[in-house]
Amino acid sequence: MRNITLTQALRETLDAILERDPSTFVMGEDIGIYGGSFGVTRGLIEKYGSERIRDTPISEQALTGCAIGAAVAGRRPIIEFMFMDFITLGTDQLVNLAAKLKPIYGIPCPLVVRAPTGAGRGYGATHSQTLERFFFGVPGIKIVAPSNATDASALLQTAVADNNPVLFLEHKLLYPIRFPFPDELPPPMPFGQAEVVNEGDDVTIVSWGYMTALARQAAAKLASLGIGADIVDLRTLAPLDMETVITSVQTTGRVILLEEGPKTGGVSAEIESRILDEAFEYLEKPIRRLASPDFPVPAAKSLEAHCVPTVDEIVACAQEMIA
């Protein structure tokens, strides 16, 4: 075991994938010589050359469509959107082509779309969004949202081996965090397996990505208050492992759904609906959703801080539910 950043874990994983599978290549804006806006692909162009570490012009539609074409032709492209916000520009190709290829045309599309998400760096309203909600309702796209380096590595390997379009979310605030990481890469991990990362009997907290890091901090505080939090880290949103969520809810009877992004229309609204469908009789309290206000992410640190659920809010919410 060693401690490395998410960035380093992703880079090592990409390196291994590129080395063992010659059909893979990485494509995106400033991912070659520059090494990517967040440094994930740094150094790869020296090893694999500019054909496989392919810088593109600022053309999100074309780079997405081009990757889909290469995928259908038998390659395994891994593309990067510099910020997830820019995925809006490539969305037509993802929604109207990539997501339709297998179910409608019967053609596999092995494509991985990496996208740095989230607020917390003061980048402003067009560089800070969490837009997985846009794709969550589009059948045909898998969505992966790891919360730590080992999961990220294991899930990225699975994503590249998958024969479908996979949206791979990397939260910007997780990049510099050091996580325990095995000396050798972890093995690939199947999609659709949530993990209970903290066990407790009093309240279930459902989260993914960076929100799981917050949930863990909240759980530590709650433990000192004598409240046990069961944290379900979803790891993938599509497929969605409701079984693990429901099992936890059956024990605790109380649920907090954590989500970064506006409360209206969030992914957690769907999860809430499913809990009500499947485990209503186990609920001792109404389900609580902690999300962001229905407002674009502001740039000023003081304002931005109000646009993401905080550890204190989670703790307060859990205390209210227990009281």
Next chain:
Amino acid sequence: MDNLLTSYRTMVTIRLFEEAVERLFLEGRVMGTAHTCIGQEAIAAGIAAAMEPFDAMTSTHRGHGHFIARGGEPKRVMAELFGRDTGYSHGRGGSQMMMDTSIGFYGANGITAGSTAFAAGLALDAKLSHSPRAVISILGDGASNQGIFYESLNLAALWKLPVIYTIENNGYAMSTATARGLADTCTADRGKAFNIPGVSADGNDFFAVRDTVRGLLADARSGKGPFVLELRTYRLSGHSRGDPRVYRTREEEQEAWRHDPILRMADALRERGATGAQLETCRQEAAATIQDAIAFAESSPAPDAIGFASSLFA
């Protein structure tokens, strides 16, 4: 002459297919929507005649003709329109979403310029594989206004990809005449900002299409691509089913019918020595193909209405 007669038969097959589609819609036997390519058959047949089996073609929302010319089976295209399990997409795709990569047909696409970047990806793969494959990416004059087309042109030019963006300039983007929709109506010039050579040809002349495409394919294979090819034509049919064609006059259409590519092809073949009997045989064979296609489609089973949703992923 045999090849030419085959191409003539293809053109007639496409014409009769599209006429049948319009009739079947009116009769309520086929539902949904379809965009027919009556008047544009020389483009489909000419391009297909120039392509090698290993080449790739991407098509548009108006794609029946391209697909049939490339080797798609009319009966399976028809079955798709009927929503039957024997259709190319098992009834899931309908008119605008069919693909058969085994014959190098990479799909009709319901988003007008939606295949242009995809085609660049196919071409990138060909280039990286050192394959002789070149890609024909077909779009319309209307689609040539979409942003993705320009991003694709830039990418293709930057990476010198073997792709020929082939614009069927049929005068209308649905109801919008090219002069009302394009700041510069010469679609051959659409690649100018990227130093992409633009070529224009008469899209109603089978021979002009075939020979121009053949030359461009050879150039693309030798690394001189990409290219923009404008094929000037006229959509004799309406945009889609139920189009009242209020945006143009019947006189204009009558004038356009005088340049019907099938009549021109028949004349050209006669000049080259084809007999009336040979042409009539082609027509009868095409008619039989369409009759069979309709019978096949109508007698085909409906798709599995319960199990289909479990096949979302590969």
